[in-house]
Amino acid sequence: MKDKITSKEIEHLAQLSRLDLSEKEKAKMTKDLSDILDFVSELKEMKVEKEKPFLFEDQINISREGEKLIDYDSEGYLKQAPKRERQFFKVPRILNQ
Numbered sequence: 192m193k194d195k196i197t198s199k200e201i202e203h204l205a206q207l208s209r210l211d212l213s214e215k216e217k218a219k220m221t222k223d224l225s226d227i228l229d230f231v232s233e234l235k236e237m238k239v240e241k242e243k244p245f246l247f248e249d250q251i252n253i254s255r256e257g258e259k260l261i262d263y264d265s266e267g268y269l270k271q272a273p274k275r276e277r278q279f280f281k282v283p284r285i286l287n288q
Contacts, residue, residue, distance in 0.1 A: 196224045 205212045274281035
């Protein structure tokens with residue numbers, strides 16, 4: 192199944208994203224998004240019911256005997272911060288609620 196993105200949809204997305212796209216950029220975006228949708232359609236058609244999930248349940252974290260794991264001095268880092276709140280760095284708010 193070929194999912195086709197239209198240039199009108201690209202213009203709408205550009206407007207919502209507040210992007211000013213040239214005609215060349217719109218054409219490239221149309222092709223790229225159509226290719227992505229085609230790929231997703233191919234993935235949807237795959238039969239994977241009998242496949243075993245790809246999990247790492249049987250693997251454990253093994254380190255060599257006597258090897259010291261890195262111990263980060265978080266308190267030392269926080270002491271160097273210009274501002275902190277409890278155990279966190281405090282930074283200026285960038286989003287309005």
